[in-house]
Amino acid sequence: xxxTLNFNLIWRHFDKLWGGLLxxxxxxxxxxxxxxxxxxxxxxxxxxxxxxxxGLISAYVEFIRNVPLILLVYxxxxxxxxxxxxxxxxxTSFIVTLSLYSGAYLVEVFRSGLAAVPxxxxxxxxxxxxxxxxRLLHVRLPTMLRITLPALSNTFISLFxxxxxxxxxxxxxxxxxxxxxxxxxxxxxxxxLVVTVMYLVTGYAILIxxxxxxxxxxxxx
Amino acid sequence: xxxxxxxxxxxxxxxxxxxxxxxxxxxxxxxxLGGLLGLVLVYGPTPxxxxxxxxxxxxxxxxILVLIFFVYYALPVAxxxxxxxNAAVLALTVxxxxxxxxxxxxxxxxxxxxxxxxxxxxxxxxxxRLTYVIAPQxxxxxxxxxxxxxxxxxxxxxxxxxxxxxxxxxxxQQVIGRTYDALPLYVLGALFYFAINYTLSMLSRRxxxxxxxxxx
Numbered sequence: 001x002x003x004t005l006n007f008n009l010i011w012r013h014f015d016k017l018w019g020g021l022l023x024x025x026x027x028x029x030x031x032x033x034x035x036x037x038x039x040x041x042x043x044x045x046x047x048x049x050x051x052x053x054x055g056l057i058s059a060y061v062e063f064i065r066n067v068p069l070i071l072l073v074y075x076x077x078x079x080x081x082x083x084x085x086x087x088x089x090x091x092t093s094f095i096v097t098l099s100l101y102s103g104a105y106l107v108e109v110f111r112s113g114l115a116a117v118p119x120x121x122x123x124x125x126x127x128x129x130x131x132x133x134x135r136l137l138h139v140r141l142p143t144m145l146r147i148t149l150p151a152l153s154n155t156f157i158s159l160f161x162x163x164x165x166x167x168x169x170x171x172x173x174x175x176x177x178x179x180x181x182x183x184x185x186x187x188x189x190x191x192x193l194v195v196t197v198m199y200l201v202t203g204y205a206i207l208i209x210x211x212x213x214x215x216x217x218x219x220x221x
Numbered sequence: 222x223x224x225x226x227x228x229x230x231x232x233x234x235x236x237x238x239x240x241x242x243x244x245x246x247x248x249x250x251x252x253x254l255g256g257l258l259g260l261v262l263v264y265g266p267t268p269x270x271x272x273x274x275x276x277x278x279x280x281x282x283x284x285i286l287v288l289i290f291f292v293y294y295a296l297p298v299a300x301x302x303x304x305x306x307n308a309a310v311l312a313l314t315v316x317x318x319x320x321x322x323x324x325x326x327x328x329x330x331x332x333x334x335x336x337x338x339x340x341x342x343x344x345x346x347x348x349x350r351l352t353y354v355i356a357p358q359x360x361x362x363x364x365x366x367x368x369x370x371x372x373x374x375x376x377x378x379x380x381x382x383x384x385x386x387x388x389x390x391x392x393x394q395q396v397i398g399r400t401y402d403a404l405p406l407y408v409l410g411a412l413f414y415f416a417i418n419y420t421l422s423m424l425s426r427r428x429x430x431x432x433x434x435x436x437x
Contacts, residue, residue, distance in 0.1 A: 003298045066372060066418035067411045068379035071390060075411060078397075079404040164284035168383065175287055182294070189295040196291065200282045 009185040010194050017191075020177030021198055027091075027098060027173060028160040032106075034099035035155075039106025044136070046111055057107065064104035069165050073097050077169045094166040102159055109155065113148035114140060146217050153210035157203055164199075174198060225405045229396045236392025237413055243306075243378045243388060247313040248371055254314070255321020260351075262322055263329050273322060280319035285377045288312045293384050309381035313374060320370050328363035329355060365429035372418040379414070389413055 010017075046057050064072065077093040080086070088096070117140050125135040167176035178195040182188050262273040280288070292315070293308040303311060332355060340350040382391035393410040397403050 062419060062422075063411070063415060066376075066415045066422060068376040068390065068414055070379050070382075071393075071407060071411055071414060074394075074403075075407040079407040082402075082404040161282075161284040164286040165380075167286070175284065175290075178287075178290075189298045192287065192291045192295045196283055196287060199284060199287060200279060203282045 003189070005190055006187060007190050007194070009187045010181060010190050013181045013185065016172075016177035016180050017174060017195065017198060020172060020174035021202060023091075023171070024160060024163040024166075024173040025202070027095060027163045027166065027171075028156060030095055031098035031102050031159050032152075032156050034095075035102030035106050035159075036152075038099065038103030039110050040141075042103070042107045043110035043114060046107065047114055061104045061107050064101055069097075069101060069162055070168060072101060073165055073169060076100075090166075090169045090171045094163075094169060094171050098159060098162065098166075101162070102155060105155055106152075109148050109151045110144065113144040113151075116147050117143045143219070146219050149214045149217055153207070153214065156210070157207055160203060160206065161199065225400060225402045226409055228400070229393075229406055229409065232392045232396050233389060233409070233413065236387055236389040239387055240375070240378050240389040241417075243310055243313065243381060243386070244371070244375045246310050247317050247374045247378065250310070250314045251317035251321050251374070252367075255318040256325060258318065259322045259325025259329075262326050264347075277319040277322045280315055281323075285312070285316050286380050286383070288316055289380055289384065305381070305384040305386050309378070309384055309386050313377050313381070316377060317370070317374050320373065321367065324363055324367045324370065325359075327366070328359040331362050332358050361432040365425045365432070368421055368425040368428065372421050375414065375417055375421070 042057050042060075046054055049057075073094060076097045077090060081088075121139055121143060122135060125139040130138065163173050164175040166173050167179060170176060172180075174195060178191045181191045185191075258273050258276070261269050262277070265273070283291075289309065289312040292312040293303065293305065296303065296308070336354055336358065337350060340354040345353065378388060379390040382388050382394065385391070387395075389410060393406050397406050400406075
């Protein structure tokens with residue numbers, strides 16, 4: 001095998017990878033932000049709602065969690081416009097998909113977080129005369145957020161990695177950048193080595209940052 | 222709508238079969254490899270521990286899609302020229318092995334130290350301690366998360382369609398390529414995946430309840 005590594009072509013097109021990495025991060029940030037909104041709303045609705053509401057929420061959660069992300073991406077991009085009269089570009093479509101995807105995982109996270117708030121705290125809230133809404137807003141939600149922080153960071157890191165699936169509908173994120181360089185220069189080993197390192201370094205940098213935040217807000221100990 | 226589904230079913234069942242084979246191979250290979258490496262991570266000598274830790278951390282830090290492309294497109298340069306099917310199974314196995322390693326570490330780590338000390342105190346050898354004291358308790362902790370993780374293998378296997386392996390995802394794409402009727406096919410495909418994975422999730426939840434009586 002006479003293959004000589006040559007990174008020159010990768011550096012020449014590095015803007016594709018750098019721009020791709022930034023877009024990947026952006027997609028993950030937007031998806032987790034919308035996902036948190038979906039997750040919080042549905043987790044509260046699940047706790048407060050009746051049987052039908054719970055059933056609907058569970059159906060949404062179980063469907064998303066048990067179907068491959070790539071299929072959901074295709075379904076929203078190619079399938080949905082067939083039924084509903086909407087048109088969106090690939091990036092918007094992927095944001096919709098990834099937000100619904102993260103929402104389904106976060107409902108579960110927040111639901112178990114709400115359940116983990118110590119009963120004594122809620123009783124204390126009652127004792128000082130807080131209304132149910134005040135208890136939710138000032139006691140249960142803040143405590144729940146601090147409990148769920150580690151799970152939130154894990155979800156964010158997974159979402160960042162999941163953005164690679166957007167390449168199948170030609171969203172120009174990091175993996176798509178790799179494919180572009182590969183098609184145009186054939187320096188395939190080099191490009192995947194660089195991209196792998198980029199995913200790892202970014203992922204672990206985020207992880208270290210988030211762990212520091214978690215330690216700051218950890219409860220007890 | 223119904224016509225589209227009836228037309229597609231024979232193609233999809235062939236694809237479903239490939240998806241199941243890929244998942245089964247991945248799951249069984251990674252169980253053996255991950256089980257062994259997991260034991261090395263917990264009980265092995267320090268340098269080996271670092272190696273396993275490094276392997277697991279690196280693999281879990283890379284998107285599966287990148288891993289699959291890497292194995293298929295980049296390994297041939299190193300002299301390992303794999304068919305799409307084999308490359309797919311290899312990539313998914315590497316991904317899943319890292320997960321199993323962590324499952325094993327978690328399961329063994331959840332067993333109180335006293336158990337190991339007590340087994341030492343009554344003079345059991347290391348293999349005997351593992352077989353009669355640690356394993357029977359660790360397996361109960363290992364099974365629920367592991368079965369739940371099997372769904373990741375099934376879901377990840379949908380990505381091998383991108384290498385041209387004719388799995389369920391790929392058959393769906395092929396039928397749509399012929400009929401241009403995307404929505405019913407994607408919904409049908411989603412239901413297929415859902416049926417497999419939901420069964421596994423339910424099984425995992427059942428087992429967890431079944432074993433939840435174990436407390437320290």
